[in-house]
Amino acid sequence: MCVPVNPLRVISDLKELRALTGDTKGAQRLAWSAVWLEAREWFQGKLKGLPAEHHYDAAGSSWTTLRGESERALLLGSHLDSVPNGGWLDGCLGVLAGLEVLRSAAEDFHGSPPVTIRLVDWADEEGARFGRSLFGSSAFAGSHTIEADRGRTDRDGVRLEDALRSCEIDVERIGDAGAERKNAAAYLELHIEQGPVLEARGLPLGVVLGTKGVERHAITFHGQEAHSGSTPMAVRRDALAAAAKLALEIRPIARKHSDAVATMGSVKTFPGIVTAVVGRCETTLDMRDLDAGVLAEMLAEARAASERFAKEEGCSVEWSRIWSIEPIPFDSRLIGFCEEAVRETAGVAHRLPSGPLHDAAEVARAGIPTVMMFTQSLGGLSHNKAEDTKVEDLTLAVEAFERLARKTMRWVGDGVAS
Amino acid sequence: MCVPVNPLRVISDLKELRALTGDTKGAQRLAWSAVWLEAREWFQGKLKGLPAEHHYDAAGSSWTTLRGESERALLLGSHLDSVPNGGWLDGCLGVLAGLEVLRSAAEDFHGSPPVTIRLVDWADEEGARFGRSLFGSSAFAGSHTIEADRGRTDRDGVRLEDALRSCEIDVERIGDAGAERKNAAAYLELHIEQGPVLEARGLPLGVVLGTKGVERHAITFHGQEAHSGSTPMAVRRDALAAAAKLALEIRPIARKHSDAVATMGSVKTFPGIVTAVVGRCETTLDMRDLDAGVLAEMLAEARAASERFAKEEGCSVEWSRIWSIEPIPFDSRLIGFCEEAVRETAGVAHRLPSGPLHDAAEVARAGIPTVMMFTQSLGGLSHNKAEDTKVEDLTLAVEAFERLARKTMRWVGDGVAS
Numbered sequence: 065m066c067v068p069v070n071p072l073r074v075i076s077d078l079k080e081l082r083a084l085t086g087d088t089k090g091a092q093r094l095a096w097s098a099v100w101l102e103a104r105e106w107f108q109g110k111l112k113g114l115p116a117e118h119h120y121d122a123a124g125s126s127w128t129t130l131r132g133e134s135e136r137a138l139l140l141g142s143h144l145d146s147v148p149n150g151g152w153l154d155g156c157l158g159v160l161a162g163l164e165v166l167r168s169a170a171e172d173f174h175g176s177p178p179v180t181i182r183l184v185d186w187a188d189e190e191g192a193r194f195g196r197s198l199f200g201s202s203a204f205a206g207s208h209t210i211e212a213d214r215g216r217t218d219r220d221g222v223r224l225e226d227a228l229r230s231c232e233i234d235v236e237r238i239g240d241a242g243a244e245r246k247n248a249a250a251y252l253e254l255h256i257e258q259g260p261v262l263e264a265r266g267l268p269l270g271v272v273l274g275t276k277g278v279e280r281h282a283i284t285f286h287g288q289e290a291h292s293g294s295t296p297m298a299v300r301r302d303a304l305a306a307a308a309k310l311a312l313e314i315r316p317i318a319r320k321h322s323d324a325v326a327t328m329g330s331v332k333t334f335p336g337i338v339t340a341v342v343g344r345c346e347t348t349l350d351m352r353d354l355d356a357g358v359l360a361e362m363l364a365e366a367r368a369a370s371e372r373f374a375k376e377e378g379c380s381v382e383w384s385r386i387w388s389i390e391p392i393p394f395d396s397r398l399i400g401f402c403e404e405a406v407r408e409t410a411g412v413a414h415r416l417p418s419g420p421l422h423d424a425a426e427v428a429r430a431g432i433p434t435v436m437m438f439t440q441s442l443g444g445l446s447h448n449k450a451e452d453t454k455v456e457d458l459t460l461a462v463e464a465f466e467r468l469a470r471k472t473m474r475w476v477g478d479g480v481a482s
Numbered sequence: 483m484c485v486p487v488n489p490l491r492v493i494s495d496l497k498e499l500r501a502l503t504g505d506t507k508g509a510q511r512l513a514w515s516a517v518w519l520e521a522r523e524w525f526q527g528k529l530k531g532l533p534a535e536h537h538y539d540a541a542g543s544s545w546t547t548l549r550g551e552s553e554r555a556l557l558l559g560s561h562l563d564s565v566p567n568g569g570w571l572d573g574c575l576g577v578l579a580g581l582e583v584l585r586s587a588a589e590d591f592h593g594s595p596p597v598t599i600r601l602v603d604w605a606d607e608e609g610a611r612f613g614r615s616l617f618g619s620s621a622f623a624g625s626h627t628i629e630a631d632r633g634r635t636d637r638d639g640v641r642l643e644d645a646l647r648s649c650e651i652d653v654e655r656i657g658d659a660g661a662e663r664k665n666a667a668a669y670l671e672l673h674i675e676q677g678p679v680l681e682a683r684g685l686p687l688g689v690v691l692g693t694k695g696v697e698r699h700a701i702t703f704h705g706q707e708a709h710s711g712s713t714p715m716a717v718r719r720d721a722l723a724a725a726a727k728l729a730l731e732i733r734p735i736a737r738k739h740s741d742a743v744a745t746m747g748s749v750k751t752f753p754g755i756v757t758a759v760v761g762r763c764e765t766t767l768d769m770r771d772l773d774a775g776v777l778a779e780m781l782a783e784a785r786a787a788s789e790r791f792a793k794e795e796g797c798s799v800e801w802s803r804i805w806s807i808e809p810i811p812f813d814s815r816l817i818g819f820c821e822e823a824v825r826e827t828a829g830v831a832h833r834l835p836s837g838p839l840h841d842a843a844e845v846a847r848a849g850i851p852t853v854m855m856f857t858q859s860l861g862g863l864s865h866n867k868a869e870d871t872k873v874e875d876l877t878l879a880v881e882a883f884e885r886l887a888r889k890t891m892r893w894v895g896d897g898v899a900s
Contacts, residue, residue, distance in 0.1 A: 258712045259709060259712025260712075260713065260714070261714065264717070276711065278711070291677060291837065291838060291864065291865070292747055292837070293696070293743065293768075293838040293839070294677025294679075294837040294838050294862065294864075295677055295837070296679060296741075296743065297737050297742075297744075298737075299678050304746055304749060305729060305733070307726075308725075308730050309726075312726050312727065315723070318715050323714075324715075325711065325713065327756075327758075328722055329710055329753075329755050329756045329757060329759065329760060331722060331754075331760075331763075332749075332754075333747065333748050333749045335747075336747065336748045336749075337747050337748060337766075338747045338748060338767075339747060341747065342747060345749075348755075348756040349756075350757060352710070418712070419709065419710070420709060420712050444713060444717075446712075
């Protein structure tokens with residue numbers, strides 16, 4: 065009965081989109097831009113002949129619905145938007161693999177599958193223009209409060225609110241996107257890994273356990289600016305020295321836990337001139353783990369270390385939380401389906417957490433059973449034009465994702481999903 | 483026979499100058515500015531009634547000459563220019579103490595001392611506006627080549643060449659300032675320490691051994707930019723980690739030597755965002771010591787350490803010399819006179835090198851016997867309005883400087899100085 069998906073059609077669609085919306089520097093589907101709108105128009109063209117309905121929700125996410133015998137819906141999704149100079153797979157692989165699953169179901173079930181299947185292209189997953197990622201999915205989940213974001217501006221000074229209006233989105237109404245949650249029974253997302261784990265293990269596919277919690281902090285050390293020539297080593301209060309100790313210490317703190325990461329991504333020195341001991345050093349810290357307890361422990365250790373180093377160097381230290389999110393574990397039953405689908409397709413399944421956030425995290429937070437599948441990223445690269453995945457892995461990914469969708473449809477159809 | 487100097491007159495002059503050329507943020511005698519020219523005009527007013535001649539040399543340094551029985555000349559000097567928001571003593575203490583010595587000699591010897599005494603206010607010691615310090619003294623010494631500097635611009639885009647022209651200095655002729663070296667037999671400079679050494683020892687005055695050599699380098703570590711969420715700790719090539727190790731390692735390298743200093747004053751991270759492992763880290767290193775061998779050893783150790791750390795972190799490292807100057811030891815005979823003068827005035831003399839450069843270094847490089855005397859800086863502070871020295875220390879400084887000048891005049895007069 066099952067009509068097999070056609071992975072080569074997905075790859076062909078991806079290449080067509082790349083040709084239409086990329087340039088020599090990479091993908092240019094920045095959300096709320098003309099190129100992004102063009103990509104969405106192209107996508108709508110792909111729906112011709114499918115017995116599906118299409119609409120945009122109040123936050124600009126694109127919904128394609130194939131009505132089934134039951135109103136209970138399986139959601140498939142990802143995002144067509146990209147960072148500037150982005151890759152050809154990040155986000156759009158999931159949307160176009162989802163489209164292929166939809167096509168196959170429409171054909172297989174003669175237009176009416178047992179459950180409703182809905183394909184979503186979330187608006188502005190990347191947040192690359194206004195610094196607010198997961199825009200559409202958080203509106204859907206009801207976790208988005210626009211007040212904090214409406215005044216955000218892009219590098220040209222255009223306000224988020226105005227960019228939305230030009231795409232016919234009314235900023236006051238984006239919360240209405242929550243209506244799309246009705247009848248949603250499960251959510252599946254295929255994505256490239258964007259990291260080196262699967263490649264290092266020689267695996268095409270991975271089962272994603274959830275998205276790691278993130279603790280993101282600004283840490284500033286205050287010492288004493290002093291003349292580099294006249295100030296003896298023994299009397300210095302060097303803010304950089306305290307920061308350097310922390311930059312090194314966060315590594316053993318993270319390495320105690322198998323999947324944890326800790327990153328000092330930015331260091332700024334003041335006055336920051338060759339002839340002065342650093343009086344103030346501003347740093348950032350980003351820590352992630354799938355276990356909330358581990359994450360809290362890492363944060364406490366880093367804070368204690370920073371205070372110890374500040375004291376050793378005659379400095380003071382100040383912490384300020386930039387942003388944080390709790391770990392979001394995916395649904396254990398769907399993780400099981402994903403593992404089966406990956407094993408049936410590729411022979412072996414590996415479970416891993418996702419370090420990057422994804423729209424799936426917002427959907428899971430809304431209480432909808434969710435899982436993601438990863439496919440290998442060559443060199444672990446993403447967010448640039450070198451991003452790539454082997455054709456054979458893309459093929460396996462589409463096939464495995466189809467298997468996962470069928471297993472989940474059965475589960476949703478049986479009414480087991482709540 | 484000796485007419486004692488009047489230190490209170492020096493302090494009174496310093497306060498008058500502060501009132502005329504400072505504001506609530508500090509001294510504003512930026513070289514080649516209207517306020518600086520006003521300070522110089524005020525200084526010329528102070529010469530009224532003195533049997534001295536005055537002229538500006540081809541590089542804009544101000545020369546006040548009290549002709550003596552011999553043409554062989556004792557030079558006294560420092561600088562009236564300041565950094566923006568500078569202190570009330572840096573530079574002008576030496577000029578006004580020199581003026582007091584000149585006054586005292588004119589009175590004592592009825593206008594004609596045994597040797598000629600020349601007081602110089604060097605043009606643009608600070609280099610605060612165009613980044614070219616020791617301007618007047620290096621023109622005097624013949625070590626200044628204008629070609630490298632004529633195109634320098636200030637923050638408003640004004641070219642050095644044009645700023646000089648507005649002060650009636652012809653950039654093509656500044657080398658003519660070398661003519662002032664004629665008959666110069668010795669050079670003395672009184673300056674605030676601008677560091678914490680004398681204060682820590684409870685001493686008002688210090689004997690300066692010379693200016694430290696400086697090695698100033700840009701050091702860049704190249705690693706691999708990577709996503710902070712998806713890149714496991716074990717596979718990172720973190721350029722910041724290598725730089726942090728070096729920031730800490732330069733300290734034991736310097737501490738092996740009693741007066742050596744090593745400073746990482748600037749760290750820049752690229753891409754420098756909270757969500758990315760640092761792919762490139764640009765740092766600066768400034769190392770100083772009075773012993774050329776020690777300085778070379780420190781530099782070699784730092785370089786070897788940077789290469790070791792780069793290797794440990796899977797990075798590469800690149801060095802580029804920004805600037806360097808050899809150590810400039812002062813004249814041993816004059817150091818002896820300075821030590822006598824300080825001991826006779828304050829009871830105890832301490833020898834120390836100068837970390838900051840001074841015009842005296844350029845004069846010494848020109849082969850003229852040179853020494854400097856330091857007086858204590860409260861809190862080691864300089865280059866800001868908090869710069870200060872106790873009145874009793876300023877008083878001792880002027881008295882000791884007068885003693886040093888008299889000893890040196892006798893030496894010059896005896897024809898011992900070559």
